[in-house]
Amino acid sequence: MALTTLWDVAYFLASGLLYVVSRIIPPLSGVLSNGDLVWGLSALVFGAILLAASMINTIMLIWFERKMLGRFMDRRGAMHVGYAGLLQNFADGLKLFRKNTFKPRDADGLGFYAGPTAYMVTSLLMFGVLPVSTGWSDGSLPLSMLLALVIFSFAPLFIFISAWSSNNKYSLIGGMRSAAQMIAYEVPILLAVVAVVVISGSFDLNTIVSEQRNYWYWGPLFLAMIVFATGMLAEMERIPFDLPEAEAELVEGWNTEYGGMLFAYFMLADYVRALAGSILVVLLFLGGWTLPAYFPAALTSLPLAGIVVLMVKTYLVFGVFVWIRAALPRVRTDQLLRIGWMRMIPLSLASIVFAVFFVLVKCIPVLGCVPSMGG
Amino acid sequence: MSEMWVNMGPQHPMTHGLWNLRVRIDGEMIVEVDPEMGYLHRGIEKISEDRHYNEVITLMDRTCYVAGMAWEHLYVMGAEKALGIVPPERAEWIRMLSEEFQRLASHIMWYAAFVQDLGLMSPFLYGMRDRDLILDLFQSYTGGRLTYEYMRVGGVRNDLPEGFPAQARQVLDWLEPRLVEYDRLCMGSEIFRRRCDGLGVLKANDCVRLGVTGPMLRSAGSKRDIRKDRPYSRYSQVEFDVATADSSDVTGRYLVRMEEMRQSIRILRQALDWLEHHPGPVLADRLPRWLGAPYAPMGREGYLLKRNYPKGVGLSAIEEPHGEACAYVVNEGGEHPYRVKFRSPVFANLSACSHYLVGYHIADIPPIMGSVDVCVGEVDR
Numbered sequence: 195m196a197l198t199t200l201w202d203v204a205y206f207l208a209s210g211l212l213y214v215v216s217r218i219i220p221p222l223s224g225v226l227s228n229g230d231l232v233w234g235l236s237a238l239v240f241g242a243i244l245l246a247a248s249m250i251n252t253i254m255l256i257w258f259e260r261k262m263l264g265r266f267m268d269r270r271g272a273m274h275v276g277y278a279g280l281l282q283n284f285a286d287g288l289k290l291f292r293k294n295t296f297k298p299r300d301a302d303g304l305g306f307y308a309g310p311t312a313y314m315v316t317s318l319l320m321f322g323v324l325p326v327s328t329g330w331s332d333g334s335l336p337l338s339m340l341l342a343l344v345i346f347s348f349a350p351l352f353i354f355i356s357a358w359s360s361n362n363k364y365s366l367i368g369g370m371r372s373a374a375q376m377i378a379y380e381v382p383i384l385l386a387v388v389a390v391v392v393i394s395g396s397f398d399l400n401t402i403v404s405e406q407r408n409y410w411y412w413g414p415l416f417l418a419m420i421v422f423a424t425g426m427l428a429e430m431e432r433i434p435f436d437l438p439e440a441e442a443e444l445v446e447g448w449n450t451e452y453g454g455m456l457f458a459y460f461m462l463a464d465y466v467r468a469l470a471g472s473i474l475v476v477l478l479f480l481g482g483w484t485l486p487a488y489f490p491a492a493l494t495s496l497p498l499a500g501i502v503v504l505m506v507k508t509y510l511v512f513g514v515f516v517w518i519r520a521a522l523p524r525v526r527t528d529q530l531l532r533i534g535w536m537r538m539i540p541l542s543l544a545s546i547v548f549a550v551f552f553v554l555v556k557c558i559p560v561l562g563c564v565p566s567m568g569g
Numbered sequence: 570m571s572e573m574w575v576n577m578g579p580q581h582p583m584t585h586g587l588w589n590l591r592v593r594i595d596g597e598m599i600v601e602v603d604p605e606m607g608y609l610h611r612g613i614e615k616i617s618e619d620r621h622y623n624e625v626i627t628l629m630d631r632t633c634y635v636a637g638m639a640w641e642h643l644y645v646m647g648a649e650k651a652l653g654i655v656p657p658e659r660a661e662w663i664r665m666l667s668e669e670f671q672r673l674a675s676h677i678m679w680y681a682a683f684v685q686d687l688g689l690m691s692p693f694l695y696g697m698r699d700r701d702l703i704l705d706l707f708q709s710y711t712g713g714r715l716t717y718e719y720m721r722v723g724g725v726r727n728d729l730p731e732g733f734p735a736q737a738r739q740v741l742d743w744l745e746p747r748l749v750e751y752d753r754l755c756m757g758s759e760i761f762r763r764r765c766d767g768l769g770v771l772k773a774n775d776c777v778r779l780g781v782t783g784p785m786l787r788s789a790g791s792k793r794d795i796r797k798d799r800p801y802s803r804y805s806q807v808e809f810d811v812a813t814a815d816s817s818d819v820t821g822r823y824l825v826r827m828e829e830m831r832q833s834i835r836i837l838r839q840a841l842d843w844l845e846h847h848p849g850p851v852l853a854d855r856l857p858r859w860l861g862a863p864y865a866p867m868g869r870e871g872y873l874l875k876r877n878y879p880k881g882v883g884l885s886a887i888e889e890p891h892g893e894a895c896a897y898v899v900n901e902g903g904e905h906p907y908r909v910k911f912r913s914p915v916f917a918n919l920s921a922c923s924h925y926l927v928g929y930h931i932a933d934i935p936p937i938m939g940s941v942d943v944c945v946g947e948v949d950r
Contacts (some may be wrong), residue, residue, distance in 0.1 A: 267691045268691075268694060367597075367931070521754075521758075524688030525760055526933070
């Protein structure tokens with residue numbers, strides 16, 4: 195049995211586990227060889243591996259950001275816990291875990307606790323949808339990109355719920371801002387994605403990546419990539435657009451009242467979203483796990499090569515986001531909305547026109563031909 | 570969303586200290602503001618009445634914790650006028666040098682805090698890094714980095730250490746290109762300009778009416794600067810220009826402070842040149858012994874000596890980094906000042922905030938208040 199996909203690995207682990215258990219307790223062997231049980235257990239193992247991988251990556255992403263910001267700021271970043279501070283974030287997480295989580299007296303209990311939980315869960319759900327390499331998951335969803343974006347856009351709802359239910363004026367203002375901002379940037383993001391769909395002819399992320407084997411979409415769809423990445427910055431609430439949690443005026447905005455593990459949920463989910471957003475940029479515009487043809491084929495055929503390529507690209511994209519964070523001040527709400535509605539949307543519409551044009555002419559000088567010819 | 574009151578402070582990242590800005594907002598717009606001060610009141614003026622003249626200097630460092638030298642200078646000038654003491658020439662130059670270094674440090678501190686309010690993270694650390702060099706210089710000749718207790722009624726405590734001018738010039742040489750870098754990080758950024766242009770406008774006649782001074786007044790086009798208008802220390806002997814801007818907004822205040830830093834460096838170079846070639850005493854001789862109260866016994870001797878000194882009042886005014894500060898020292902005879910009154914520039918600048926905050930967005934509060942350069946220690950005293 196070839197362990198080519200993560201699902202295969204999970205299935206192998208699950209059936210192996212059940213086999214061992216049935217050898218230890220022979221009377222159960224009849225029950226344990228049930229096909230549905232094996233399938234269910236392998237789904238669990240699949241989820242566990244995915245969860246562990248995404249969480250570790252998220253935490254490494256935070257470390258990466260802290261170190262990079264440190265360099266930008268002429269300091270060294272986290273240094274003391276673990277080698278070069280690698281374990282600093284685990285220590286921070288542990289500290290938050292040990293803290294008491296309390297609810298303000300007048301806060302609404304259901305919303306206060308359900309908000310961050312749902313925010314965290316929906317953010318993690320992204321990784322069930324995003325393919326990270328060929329055969330990452332068994333089979334593919336025909337509309338996986340649409341699903342990913344839908345999951346991605348759940349966030350403002352939960353932010354608003356938790357902001358409103360924490361019964362704090364700062365939180366309320368922050369939640370309002372967050373909702374306005376995310377809704378405003380949903381539109382250009384989707385329009386930019388339409389350009390990708392037009393040129394690749396598919397809503398399936400696997401297909402979109404494999405369509406990019408000849409050339410990556412950032413060339414013909416440069417405008418769309420800029421719009422998409424900017425929109426992602428706003429969706430992630432990172433620094434030029436971090437006004438929902440602008441600490442100078444709103445004291446962390448919508449998560450003012452949260453402490454302990456609930457705050458950790460928000461913080462972690464923010465970075466989960468940052469990771470997912472960076473992966474989306476890579477998948478849609480930077481060729482996903484493919485490499486240009488002048489790289490030796492042996493390099494890409496190694497096991498896990500696809501994942502490594504994708505993660506390197508993801509960290510580079512995130513590095514650009516960190517760079518932006520280190521270099522730019524925060525914009526104001528009205529300016530942000532004006533950029534969103536009056537600059538981003540025309541640009542994304544223009545990029546759709548470009549995409550249609552490229553599909554019509556079929557071949558682009560220098561870059562090559564559209565393999566699917568517009569689906 | 571209907572109108573509501575929001576407390577920005579006393580524990581709020583915008584305040585840079587301990588004061589409360591009550592804001593009535595309509596959505597994101599500011600309708601009314603109400604500053605509340607007094608959280609950091611320590612009764613410095615009252616405590617001063619119970620201390621020897623030189624002991625008050627300790628309090629002056631705590632008045633504004635980022636501009637201690639300037640406040641020491643202000644107080645010792647007032648006390649000298651009240652007591653009729655003239656400090657030696659070299660001490661005057663050292664005081665001017667200290668005050669300009671303090672202005673540089675204070676403005677860099679302001680820059681760091683101001684850009685941090687706007688969400689610019691990196692320049693904050695650049696500013697703190699460069700300010701440290703000035704604090705190192707202070708440490709080399711006063712022993713302190715924040716509270717120096719260096720100036721004395723009648724001079725300064727000790728002379729500059731050997732090799733100080735060379736060391737100081739090295740720091741200035743490092744700082745000059747840094748100022749260009751700061752400017753490029755801010756004025757070169759489109760977002761920065763959009764966040765600052767046209768915000769917190771306070772015209773010159775309003776400034777005068779409300780008693781607003783310092784960079785806020787000069788950003789409105791006025792050329793008022795006590796260092797030029799009523800030169801104290803040896804400011805009349807150095808060349809420098811008064812920094813002004815015309816926009817009377819946040820950008821204008823930024824530009825004024827940036828230019829002031831350049832002018833400070835210019836003054837410092839001249840002061841260092843003078844100090845290198847003019848050795849001399851730094852403390853006036855024939856001072857009454859009770860001035861140095863910790864070392865002299867109180868009581869009879871002081872009472873005997875006080876008759877030698879006439880009663881008097883001293884009024885001194887300096888151009889502090891934040892604006893015009895005044896000290897009024899009343900000497901009724903005796904080893905304690907009878908009354909000390911300070912005018913804090915930031916108190917006036919802050920009290921006028923309803924004139925330059927209303928009508929802007931809630932997100933504009935940090936840049937506008939940042940451009941005022943609030944130092945709560947001297948507001949509340």
